[in-house]
Amino acid sequence: MADALPLWSVVLLPVLLVVVTWATVAFDAALTARAAGGPSGVGAALAVPVRETARLLVGQRRRTVAADVVLGRVGGAVLPVAALLAAAVLPWGRLPVADLDVGVVWFNAMEVLAWAAVWMVGWGSNSALALVGGYRFVAQGLAYELPHMFAIITAALGAESLRVTDIVDAQQDLWFVVIMPVAFVVYLLSAAAMTFWGPFDAPVSRDVAGGAAAELSGIDRLVFAGGRWMLFVAAAAMAVPLFLGGGGGPWLPAWLWVAVKTAAVLALLVWLRRKVPTLRMDRWTEFAWVVLIPATIAQALVVAIVVLQRGGM
Template identity: 75%
Template sequence: MSVALPLGGSVLLPALLLAVTWAAVTADAVAAGRAAGRPVPWTVAAALPGREALRLLVGQRRRGVASDELLRGVGGAVLPIAALLAAVVLPLGLRPVADLGAGIVWFNAMEVFAWAAVWLVGWGANSTLSLIGGYRFVAQGLAWELPHMFALITAAVGAQSLRVTDVVAAQQGLWFVVIMPVAFVAFLLSVAAMAFWGPFGAPVGRDIAGGAAAELGGVDRLVFMTGRWLLLVAAAAMAVPLFLGGGHGPWLPAWAWVLVKTLAVLAALVALRHRIPTIRMERWTEFSLVVLTPATIAQALVVTLVALGEGGLR
């Protein structure tokens, strides 16, 4: 049984996440430039996250008449904290910062805080468009949460453990993506959805002038946007231990494999994002509940039968 990383890991984790986030934002800017037919040079794109962060840091904060500053502040702060807490069960290499026995459920519980966070930010700003954004996220959340949970459960059933390191250990031979492709796809979709990003960006959409974030200025905006990217990165990184064999792989050390695979998942998400428009709530909700949920249940059933056939429950 593997153990948790030493305490140093908990300092390393935010730094690592931020570094990967930086890379993801850069890649996103480059991909956006290419999609727009107006290429952004790599150097410009690489400086972009820092520059935007600085811009928001020196920016003034805003408060609104009769807005609920407390709830808005709490909501904004919860987003990055939830992302970090979700990431503590991520094996960096083969060992996570905290190797929780119910790690998968923990991950799920932490990312669900995004529901509360986005809704609170949308509500607290006292602005109609913000509130519409907040409500959109809850509607979206109700749609992705079930397929997402079933995808997580499928991986847990495959490994017969809720411990993330056990799931990684179970994939020494065969990656779970091979035996549970439906769960993998559902998971990737919900990764983008929980970070209200890309095709699921309606809660902060352009049609509602930035939605939940419409009234955020200065450091409030920085925290919210950083939290959103961190959530995306943490969730995308979770796909690696759950479905892509974690740190297993030839030649490279485990941590390198985790990094490479995480970047690959993010690259796939970024590339996909610029090929497709945003999905509207009413379309996604029905699809998610009528198609995706049954599909993931069927996937879980198949994997369960396979697990039983291979010698039953340990």
């Protein structure tokens, strides 16, 4: 970690993550307002997250009978922390806050913490609907973790390194999305599934009244929902260094390219959610097991052969 960002970046990282999350929520709110025919416009949309945050901050915490407060609170707090730790390996331009030599594995481990978190939140409020949401996420996570891992590993294989900056450097001539399109698509799908983003939002969907978050209110809901959004932003942003060449690009400085590409990926995923209804768990876990996993393994095999041909290792 000789050439990492200076120390102040550690303080700046949460701020930056919150700002990007804010912009994403505002974009989503703008699309919602347009669909519902309500007041639209940039100002109104930007105000939505602020208003919602303020409302939740002053809101009262709901208490349920015989709740497991310890697990519920810990689970809620783990989500934003995991998002933040995952975001630590994202390069802003050329360098991330922490350029770990096992960056992509670290990233994946932090995403997996969300499983435990969502289940704990679902369990914590001692409510049937919340627990159903928690269990749904465990099933979804199990089905999508393997394709997710294979997609990430394919990028690492192409660069012959687990370090995120090495993966970016390996894409100077050719973005990985070109030579491993299957892995890229699977990454986006499984990243949406791992952060229970629509159409994979069954764990928090409306038919179970908000699922794992059904009984949350006030600050608990703010931490859970905010953490979930931040995790989603981090997972989407990771697609940029893994497959889209990181900060590489003509004319503009690296950090601007990262911002532009991240915004594009986020916009795509936010837009995609509105196009499709929530997918049924049993159909799409099956899809993950019988289509996505073999596809990603085949993709990894192809990339491995290419690497060997190139005389790597």
